[in-house]
Amino acid sequence: MKLEIQNVSKRYKGNTYGLRDFSITIEKGILGLLGPNGAGKSTLLKMIATVSKPTDGRILLNKNNIVKDANYMRGQLGFLPQDFGVYPNLNAYEFLEYMAAMKGVGGKNLRDRISGLLEGLNLLDAAKKPIGGYSGGMKQRVGIAQALLNQPKVVIFDEPTVGLDPEERVRFRNLISDLANDCIVVLSSHIVSDIDTIADQVAVMKNGSLLTKGDQETIIALVSHKVFETILNKEQLSIFKTNHLVVSTTRKAGTLKVRYITDSPVENSIQQQANLEDAYLYLTKNN
Amino acid sequence: MQLFFTIIKSDYLQRTRSYPFLVTLCLTLAIAYTFVPAPNASYSTIRIAGYVGYYNAAWFGYVTAIMSSVFLSLVGFYLVNNGIKTAIQTKVGHIVAAAPISNFRYLASKMVSNFLVLSTLLLTVLTMSILLFFLYNEGYTFELIHFLKPYAFIALPALFFVSVLAVVFEVFLGKYSILQNCMYFFLFASLLVSPPKNEMQFALDVFGSKIVMHEMEETVQTILQTEENIDMSIGYVIGNTENNQKFHFDGIEFSTYFIVSRLLWFLLGIGIIIAIAPFFHRFDTKEKLSLKKHVNKVKSQKQLKDIVLSKLPKTVVNYAILPLIRTELLLLVRKGRKWLWLFNGVGMVLLGVLPLQMAHQFVLPILWFLQVGRLSDLTTKETDNNVHYFSFTAYKPIRRALFSQLMAGVLLMLFLASPLLIRLAVGLHFDSLAIVVLAGLFIVVFAGFAGIVSKGKKLFELLFFMLTYASLNGLSFADYYGGLAHGPFYLQLLFGVVLILGSGCFIIRRYHLKMI
Numbered sequence: 001m002k003l004e005i006q007n008v009s010k011r012y013k014g015n016t017y018g019l020r021d022f023s024i025t026i027e028k029g030i031l032g033l034l035g036p037n038g039a040g041k042s043t044l045l046k047m048i049a050t051v052s053k054p055t056d057g058r059i060l061l062n063k064n065n066i067v068k069d070a071n072y073m074r075g076q077l078g079f080l081p082q083d084f085g086v087y088p089n090l091n092a093y094e095f096l097e098y099m100a101a102m103k104g105v106g107g108k109n110l111r112d113r114i115s116g117l118l119e120g121l122n123l124l125d126a127a128k129k130p131i132g133g134y135s136g137g138m139k140q141r142v143g144i145a146q147a148l149l150n151q152p153k154v155v156i157f158d159e160p161t162v163g164l165d166p167e168e169r170v171r172f173r174n175l176i177s178d179l180a181n182d183c184i185v186v187l188s189s190h191i192v193s194d195i196d197t198i199a200d201q202v203a204v205m206k207n208g209s210l211l212t213k214g215d216q217e218t219i220i221a222l223v224s225h226k227v228f229e230t231i232l233n234k235e236q237l238s239i240f241k242t243n244h245l246v247v248s249t250t251r252k253a254g255t256l257k258v259r260y261i262t263d264s265p266v267e268n269s270i271q272q273q274a275n276l277e278d279a280y281l282y283l284t285k286n287n
Numbered sequence: 288m289q290l291f292f293t294i295i296k297s298d299y300l301q302r303t304r305s306y307p308f309l310v311t312l313c314l315t316l317a318i319a320y321t322f323v324p325a326p327n328a329s330y331s332t333i334r335i336a337g338y339v340g341y342y343n344a345a346w347f348g349y350v351t352a353i354m355s356s357v358f359l360s361l362v363g364f365y366l367v368n369n370g371i372k373t374a375i376q377t378k379v380g381h382i383v384a385a386a387p388i389s390n391f392r393y394l395a396s397k398m399v400s401n402f403l404v405l406s407t408l409l410l411t412v413l414t415m416s417i418l419l420f421f422l423y424n425e426g427y428t429f430e431l432i433h434f435l436k437p438y439a440f441i442a443l444p445a446l447f448f449v450s451v452l453a454v455v456f457e458v459f460l461g462k463y464s465i466l467q468n469c470m471y472f473f474l475f476a477s478l479l480v481s482p483p484k485n486e487m488q489f490a491l492d493v494f495g496s497k498i499v500m501h502e503m504e505e506t507v508q509t510i511l512q513t514e515e516n517i518d519m520s521i522g523y524v525i526g527n528t529e530n531n532q533k534f535h536f537d538g539i540e541f542s543t544y545f546i547v548s549r550l551l552w553f554l555l556g557i558g559i560i561i562a563i564a565p566f567f568h569r570f571d572t573k574e575k576l577s578l579k580k581h582v583n584k585v586k587s588q589k590q591l592k593d594i595v596l597s598k599l600p601k602t603v604v605n606y607a608i609l610p611l612i613r614t615e616l617l618l619l620v621r622k623g624r625k626w627l628w629l630f631n632g633v634g635m636v637l638l639g640v641l642p643l644q645m646a647h648q649f650v651l652p653i654l655w656f657l658q659v660g661r662l663s664d665l666t667t668k669e670t671d672n673n674v675h676y677f678s679f680t681a682y683k684p685i686r687r688a689l690f691s692q693l694m695a696g697v698l699l700m701l702f703l704a705s706p707l708l709i710r711l712a713v714g715l716h717f718d719s720l721a722i723v724v725l726a727g728l729f730i731v732v733f734a735g736f737a738g739i740v741s742k743g744k745k746l747f748e749l750l751f752f753m754l755t756y757a758s759l760n761g762l763s764f765a766d767y768y769g770g771l772a773h774g775p776f777y778l779q780l781l782f783g784v785v786l787i788l789g790s791g792c793f794i795i796r797r798y799h800l801k802m803i
Binding site: 079103 | 608679
């Protein structure tokens with residue numbers, strides 16, 4: 001299983017780029033895609049999912065160019081878009097059966113598979129009520145269920161944890177880990193903690209380009225020995241921010257505990273264990 | 288005040304910066320082109336006892352202004368009666384509800400925005416009428432005043448009042464769009480029928496057309512030296528144009544009384560908005576209208592069980608299209624209010640019991656027109672419901688998904704027509720039977736085509752309405768369901784149109800998917 005994105009660009013009117021000369025190779029396992037708003041994550045995922053076409057470049061799945069033969073990808077794809085809707089007059093069973101028919105899957109086990117997915121996603125009780133009455137989180141779980149209907153080999157989740165409560169997030173992570181055993185899973189998120197616990201590989205994007213890709217240790221290594229904490233008062237913070245990359249601040253007894261990234265720490269700073277969030281901020285702010 | 292104008296400007300830009308509005312503008316241009324027929328055309332729009340005016344500036348200005356006033360008052364209502372609905376759908380309404388803007392200001396901004404949209408269309412018609420003057424005029428000089436005066440005193444107040452009515456209907460009947468449309472149509476028709484003859488009655492004519500028609504009538508009466516009522520027609524009348532005679536029409540000097548009355552329509556409109564402002568729901572619609580839904584609100588279960596994907600039953604590849612058609616049919620049937628099916632039931636019974644000709648000629652088109660809400664988003668509901676990411680990445684989205692949408696529509700139309708179809712089959716009227724089946728196909732592919740081309744519902748809703756209205760009034764070119772007598776090639780013609788529209792659906796959808 002190999003997904004190759006080769007020199008892909010997406011150009012819009014006015015010569016602006018959503019993605020520019022982007023290349024990456026993705027193999028079995030979970031790839032976490034991180035990047036600020038407008039980085040091009042959704043643009044990339046839509047092109048992999050064959051929703052939109054690149055202006056230049058090729059996307060190959062097992063050497064098949066899916067830009068030309070979209071149905072090759074569609075037959076083995078599970079896609080959860082960032083912003084999707086449902087038909088409010090259908091119940092969860094009807095909607096998922098419809099999605100299965102769209103994907104070209106069926107058989108006598110379909111109903112059981114749908115029940116299994118709905119049960120696992122905590123929707124079984126509500127499954128025969130119109131989806132129009134569901135909460136945002138429940139609709140999101142219906143979206144996750146539809147992505148898994150056809151035993152997909154390539155699964156794309158664009159911001160999948162939006163609307164899920166903490167417990168559901170944990171269950172979703174477990175689900176993805178199970179999925180990754182024999183699939184390519186691409187997962188985009190703003191929330192670094194959604195990625196760092198499960199992703200085998202992490203790619204960081206900004207302004208339509210790839211900043212880096214690698215396993216978490218390699219990426220975190222970019223900021224090892226550069227993360228510090230110090231205590232400041234409120235007045236000092238704004239000047240401090242102009243000279244250092246501040247990751248977070250915590251208010252404590254009238255002072256501020258500041259976590260920052262630097263090559264030359266200020267006096268009384270204590271070095272900290274670097275994490276993926278530090279590396280992500282370091283990469284996106286410094287590029 | 289600055290904020291008020293900003294809201295109006297944003298609302299206007301939001302409505303006009305869209306592909307469907309561009310289509311509407313093009314359609315308006317095309318229709319405006321027909322307001323003053325070409326000298327050798329086989330139809331007329333305004334004719335008084337076989338007389339039409341010489342093609343001078345006054346004739347072009349007044350005729351197009353009257354036609355705009357009447358035509359845009361009808362069609363325009365359906366174009367603009369979704370301003371508040373859009374705010375609900377986009378959830379912008381919730382932000383508005385929490386903002387300090389008063390009900391009156393908000394409704395007034397919608398009213399002005401409606402008026403600006405309709406005025407943009409009116410400006411398009413005015414431009415076309417001036418172009419037509421230079422194209423067709425019979426040696427007369429161009430006088431701009433004969434264009435500006437009727438547009439200002441006849442069309443603009445009418446459109447302003449329509450903008451007000453659109454807001455009123457949305458405030459009180461926001462959730463019942465079919466009821467809104469039907470009620471407005473009857474209101475419009477009732478406003479058209481009274482024949483005023485004096486200044487007081489002219490002042491009460493919201494469309495402002497009757498004073499002009501009266502002036503034209505008097506001119507022709509003078510020519511014919513009669514004081515008896517003579518035939519007048521406003522609207523499209525086919526044929527009998529070769530015997531038309533000409534008369535000079537030089538416009539009207541509007542009395543102060545009439546001008547003041549037209550200004551009063553503006554004031555009345557503002558007064559109505561002030562009066563209805565306290566009744567505006569301020570986007571608190573769900574709580575008011577669907578209390579029952581809240582009681583039955585879906586609750587998620589508490590017992591959690593982990594999902595193990597590898598243990599779930601496996602599905603197999605199955606490209607059968609029947610499940611798709613079944614769900615599409617389900618979506619069509621469940622669309623709209625359940626009680627509307629009562630009307631469908633009554634319509635089907637009438638198709639079965641009324642005299643065959645009446646059932647075919649009148650009941651069938653009305654019954655089918657009642658499905659306008661179901662059919663209008665037949666091919667756009669994926670985008671409307673934001674399901675297009677799933678549909679467009681489905682396996683063979685055109686050959687399977689689009690086909691099943693159209694097929695479900697056809698099945699619904701044929702089911703509704705089934706009592707008539709059975710009667711035609713039993714009576715061995717196979718020609719009529721074939722026409723009704725083709726007509727069902729036609730209306731579905733027409734809905735699909737209009738939706739795909741305009742990427743919205745309005746175009747089909749408008750055209751279907753006009754088609755039904757024209758066909759019920761006996762205009763044979765609009766008789767798509769074979770209710771009137773036709774020549775030998777009617778069936779072939781209908782088949783050809785179905786083929787073209789059907790192919791258009793597939794070709795344009797394919798093109799759109801390629802262009803994503």
